[in-house]
Amino acid sequence: MRASRTFRVIFGIIVLILFGAYSYMRYTTSPHSSDFDEENARTYSEWLALAGVDAVPAEQTQQEVVVEEPAALEQETQTEAPAELPAEEPVVEEPAAPALPAIDINSWEYMLVNDANRLTAQDFPPQVVTVSDSQCPVDSRIAEPLMAMAQACKDAGNSVYLSSGYRSYSEQAANFTRVCNNNGVADGKDANGFYITMPAGASEHQTGLACDITDRYYEIKNASLENTATFQWLKANCTDFGFILRFPQDKQDITGVMYEPFHFRYVGVEVAKYMTENNLCLEEFVALYKPELAVAPAA
Numbered sequence: 001m002r003a004s005r006t007f008r009v010i011f012g013i014i015v016l017i018l019f020g021a022y023s024y025m026r027y028t029t030s031p032h033s034s035d036f037d038e039e040n041a042r043t044y045s046e047w048l049a050l051a052g053v054d055a056v057p058a059e060q061t062q063q064e065v066v067v068e069e070p071a072a073l074e075q076e077t078q079t080e081a082p083a084e085l086p087a088e089e090p091v092v093e094e095p096a097a098p099a100l101p102a103i104d105i106n107s108w109e110y111m112l113v114n115d116a117n118r119l120t121a122q123d124f125p126p127q128v129v130t131v132s133d134s135q136c137p138v139d140s141r142i143a144e145p146l147m148a149m150a151q152a153c154k155d156a157g158n159s160v161y162l163s164s165g166y167r168s169y170s171e172q173a174a175n176f177t178r179v180c181n182n183n184g185v186a187d188g189k190d191a192n193g194f195y196i197t198m199p200a201g202a203s204e205h206q207t208g209l210a211c212d213i214t215d216r217y218y219e220i221k222n223a224s225l226e227n228t229a230t231f232q233w234l235k236a237n238c239t240d241f242g243f244i245l246r247f248p249q250d251k252q253d254i255t256g257v258m259y260e261p262f263h264f265r266y267v268g269v270e271v272a273k274y275m276t277e278n279n280l281c282l283e284e285f286v287a288l289y290k291p292e293l294a295v296a297p298a299a
């Protein structure tokens with residue numbers, strides 16, 4: 001009897017130990033089990049509910065997901081916004097400076113003759129022709145546009161006079177001496193240092209590509225000629241025929257020549273219009289292709 005009672009006591013202790021061990025293992029291993037499933041999750045929630053911390057972590061987890069989604073959307077929006085900006089850049093770059101005319105700057109139309117770029121007595125003559133109804137010789141290549149311009153000016157009611165075209169080297173030398181004597185100067189320059197007549201070799205007239213055009217009833221070659229209707233018409237229309245006003249008033253510092261509202265030079269229609277639209281004299285235009293020929297403005 002005594003041994004049987006002792007056995008039941010020991011058996012009861014073993015049962016209590018096993019129950020305690022089972023309870024401890026279930027509490028500590030279920031949430032971290034590798035085969036964690038819905039049933040265990042509910043059991044874990046129940047355990048947390050018993051501890052008073054059930055619903056809070058679950059709601060926080062859901063809120064974190066909700067908060068992160070808009071953040072992700074904002075990032076996408078910010079990423080798309082800068083992506084649109086580069087697409088607008090080509091639109092901004094479209095207004096560009098007018099391209100230079102695609103020409104051969106060494107072609108005869110753009111020959112630059114001035115004080116710094118002189119011709120020798122042997123460089124010419126060009127093929128000269130005398131244009132009709134005047135005694136004005138010019139390079140044969142500009143005869144047609146020159147006569148077309150003169151005729152259009154006449155048709156507009158003006159009295160055009162072709163005063164002076166091609167001059168040989170010796171003719172320019174004689175012209176220089178005569179003008180210097182008439183003005184009491186030796187170097188062909190006025191009081192401001194601008195040429196009123198060019199020394200032999202430095203005159204564009206020696207190329208036959210230029211012509212002094214005045215009014216038949218007003219042949220005075222000075223600044224006052226600009227008041228004639230003939231000059232006003234020529235200034236407004238000369239580029240249509242390929243001519244430019246070679247020595248403008250606002251370019252005296254660059255050309256080194258006084259304002260001559262009568263000296264027109266042929267450069268072709270495209271370049272004549274480009275030079276006029278961009279307010280360039282021939283020295284400036286040629287320098288765009290040949291920087292070594294750039295002329296510094298006079299001091």
Ligand SMILES: [Zn+2]
Binds near residue numbers: 210211212264
């Ligand atoms: Zn002239």
